[in-house]
Amino acid sequence: MADEGLRPIIVKRIKKGGGGHHGGAWKIAYADFVTAMMAFFLLMWLLGSTTKGDLNGISEFFKTPLKVAMQGGSGSGDSSSVIPGGGKDLTRKDGQVKGGDDPATTKKTFNLTAAKQAMEREETQRLQGLKERLQQKIENSPALQKFKNQLLLDFTSEGLRIQIVDEQNRPMFPSAKAELAGYTREILQEIGPILNDVPNKIGLSGHTDATPYFSENGYSNWELSADRANASRRALVQGGMQDNKVMRVVGLGSAVNLDRKDPFNPINRRISIIVMNKKTEEGLMRDAGKLEIGTGDGAAQEATQEAAPPVPLARQ
CATH class of the missing domain: 3.30.1330.60 (OmpA-like domain)
Known part of the structure; x- marks a missing residue:
């Protein structure tokens, strides 16, 4: 009976896992950040190396791209380029008129002042x-x-x-x-x-x-x-x-x-x-x-x- 009082006390400690593998989601976020920074620096480089006239042409195109596409008229785009709004000289005022430039559907405009002056001359x-x-x-x-x-x-x-x-x-x-x-x-x-x-x-x-x-x-x-x-x-x-x-x-x-x-x-x-x-x-x-x-x-x-x-x- 005396031996029972001296029985050793055993403490069991359960070790929890270290969290295991967290996955690669952080890599995707980091890649997106790097891509955005590359695009930003590329944009800054383009702005720095583009002439003022080209910048004005780009600005004019982005102001009314849908108006030119839907209603026709003068735009800064150039139909000679595969990129809308592109071309050799973005300062040109006469560019694409409509998608496809169909002469049958091209909107016609009339100058009433010029017509009146022509009638007066006649x-x-x-x-x-x-x-x-x-x-x-x-x-x-x-x-x-x-x-x-x-x-x-x-x-x-x-x-x-x-x-x-x-x-x-x-x-x-x-x-x-x-x-x-x-x-x-x-x-x-x-x-x-x-x-x-x-x-x-x-x-x-x-x-x-x-x-x-x-x-x-x-x-x-x-x-x-x-x-x-x-x-x-x-x-x-x-x-x-x-x-x-x-x-x-x-x-x-x-x-x-x-x-x-x-x-x-x-x-x-x-x-x-x-x-x-x-x-x-x-x-x-x-x-x-x-x-x-x-x-x-x-x-x-x-x-x-x-x-x-x-x-x-x-x-x-």
């Missing part, structure tokens, strides 16, 4: 041609040649202006009347058919000098100038001009003198025929036929003339 040439034909008619027609000093041709902001003016000893109308003199009717009937050569509309205005004229019923230079303009319209139509070409008939009295220094000068008594340009026609349509004295019948040009009437056609 109209100017047309009116210039009409002026030359009128000059030839005046020179070659025995009926008009003797009246060439009373026929004035020039251009205003409204179009081609044809003026028939009085001379001291050769008035267009009897005093204070709207009846055309024989030679005036002859001139208008000779001019009428030539005006059909152009599609432009026509405006007529009558002018008197500053000699006061009143009647008991209030008839004045205003009514007289309007009646003379309308009488001229009838003579043009009788000569062969189409009646639907007339867009405006007005009387301006003595408000717009050709000779501002001498308002009583016979040259102020005249009939003006305006072959209107498109801009003037559109302005009249917008204004519902309203006339502003400041712009009507080339009045702006006439008002600035200091006793310097247009030079008549030279005698041969």
